[in-house]
Amino acid sequence: MIKREELQEINEQAVSLIQKVDLLASLTWPKQLEIDFLENWRTGNPKIPKPEYQAMSQDMTDIRDHLEKLLSRLPSDDPLSQVTEETIGSYIDAISLIEQRGTARFGDLSIEVYGRPGDKIPGTQVTNLDAAERFRRVADSFKHPFVEEPEECLPARVVAEELERGVASMGNLAPKILVVPDLVAKAAASPSQVKLRDQTCFNRYDGPQLLVHEVMTHSLTAINGQHQSVLKVLGRGSPRTTKTQEGLATFSEVITGAIDIQRLDRLALRVLATELALDGADFIDVFEFYLENGQTPQESYRSTVRLFRGGIPEGGSVFTKDSVYLDGLFKVFALFLWAFHKNRQSIIHTLFCGRVTIEDCFTLEEALLDGRLDQPKLLPEWYQSIESLAGKLAFSVLNTAINTDELETYFDSISR
Template identity: 40%
Template sequence: MNAATPLAPELQRYADLDQRLLGAVKGIRILPTVAWPATVENRMIEAFGKGQYSLPEVSYQRPDLSEARAELAAIEREAGHDDPMGEYLCRTAESWRIAAEMLEAVGTAEVTAPSIVLYGRPGDPIPGSDRSNLDAARYFVELSDELGADLLADDVSTNLPADVLRADLAKTLDDFFGAGTISVEVDDELTAKAAAGATRIRLRGGTSFSEYDRHQLLAHEAFVHSLTALNGRAQPVLASLARTSPRVTATQEGLAVFAELMSGAIDIARLKRISLRILAIDMALSGADFVEVYKYFSNCGQSPGDSFHSAQRVFRGVPLTGGAAFAKDNVYLSGLLTVHTFFRWALKQRRMDMLRHLFAGKLSLHDVISLEPHFESGAIAPPRWLPPWMQHVHGLAGKLAFSLFVNRIHMGRVQADALSLSL
């Protein structure tokens, strides 16, 4: 569909609702609202590193989002469920409205319930399995610990300063997307190690990075988060596909971690870090306070700075005394497992087109399936950019086909003697 072509009346109605949605959510800034000041972090990390433990004192600015909530509720009613595009708008508006309610409770335990609605709970079941996200987290932590001694020699040195990595990433992204499409900046106030938008990637200042970090940032931040945002900006009807709504967070983060897996940019230590955060959320929900969660990360081998940042992620926007948590980090592992299953399902159904559609914007797995008629009509444009590993479909299909078959082998029935006799 050409951008200059007038939209059909029904599509124009959805485009208008979509613009209203974008206007309504402008003031809803989830992570900035629950973020901690860098000054608090630096002082507390130094104290915790010396064994001087006390609960940090953090205050938040509680926003008034009542007008946004009212407008989002109106969009939900007007969008309806008669068409997949209307359903998309309705679901998206609802998730932003829940996020607004969550942020209006920032600093209280009332943040917990809506964050679980948006991001899930550690005990939630994994689709197609009788195991939970918590079971998966325990598995990866135990596996990493069992392999730990053998992995020491494979440890990667952390010797890339943020400024050096910034220059390297900028050149790589200019070559892929075109000069100046995405800028790379160093941000001393950033809590996470890195963050990505459509046209900007930020690196935490004062931090050194490894080659693994470099590969992971390209695969995760640039070639998923930035790439899907850029593709979303080119959409002729649903401009909101350029912005990550709360309801698509699990798919987007799962897809980004899956991209690390497919491009060889993930290691068992990364899976352990992701899994530890899920176990920590479960601890906090069960009553552990900030210091107890910090000590848990520390006892698992993280440095004082990393332990503090990991505990901080669990307690963003909530009281630090236990019984409450910010559940966003639950989505990384559950999203990875669900996206991996979706890729295998699509291959089994011979639907590689659905996998490409997943990169057309900030979509959930549900959206890719339900919006199929609009992909076929051109109302939703195909992605301009695909990650490097998605451009080699035969290689991707080979990996997925292999995993489909080997998953039929039950490891509980495998005996070492039988293996040695078979070769």
């Protein structure tokens, strides 16, 4: 078994290397492309954007070589070494994606790393695409005058002030809240800061959602990972952890009541749009798909960019990261139910020790219990209220045992 000091040294060296590998930043499109596309679209002559990606400031080949040397020093018989190895390997995947930007190979690699909508949710015969289509049908049936997205436009600075109040409970570990231009997503989180996209309309639901999703999940798990004494790589989010991290963040929205039906509908739309693009739709086709499903021109453009960044806007090669949200949500929800039913809350506790996958939780559970893995420094408030959480989970189990179709038949019979 590897010595603790050597594993710590490998982790520290790995972190110094992988912090130079920023996949999402490398896929950024310039603001001018948005301005030009929307101007052309408004005149009835939309043109497919042709992004040019900036050269990386660091030599990715050199970083890969150093990471591979670190891999050669790791044994396979130790759980902490195993997670270190898989995290380093995932960053090598990220380097490969960066190197293949704008090519068909990028799309193939993306599917290998993130999967695709047609993949089955583990343990079921249901695909992510099936789940998205089913949810859209349910969402459509719920639409009525009392369930509508609020027609309001809160500036980013107002939401930033709300988040600043929310992070106060994190003390001196709280991330800074910044308003910045040119983000692809509405928000992005790291251990030290949460960025909000300027010149964007937010609504009343965004503040609570961003607090539990970006701050109390993404920033929190990264902070906890950074404070690991040995497993420092848990402070960095790698492609392999995306599904679990987005699933946990979305689950936190659900369990706290912060989520709204339009938000879930947007997540389902991303899955459908990904499948559409994989079937050959180009940038304009996907843009129009989002328009037809109620998004504004600006949000439709930005949603489409999320999908085609790194790929080929003419079609055939896309970034499939957005297809993991629903899959991750179902898996995290099922994990919570399983862990509470089996009295294995230590599995759930491991979920907050850093940026991990669900599989890592099982690998690292014993290390958490015997002290080789440090306890998380921060926990979200909803998880600390364990009795309330248990009650919500227990009700969800009871609810699945009730035949709602039979209840609907009963209500129909007494409806006037």
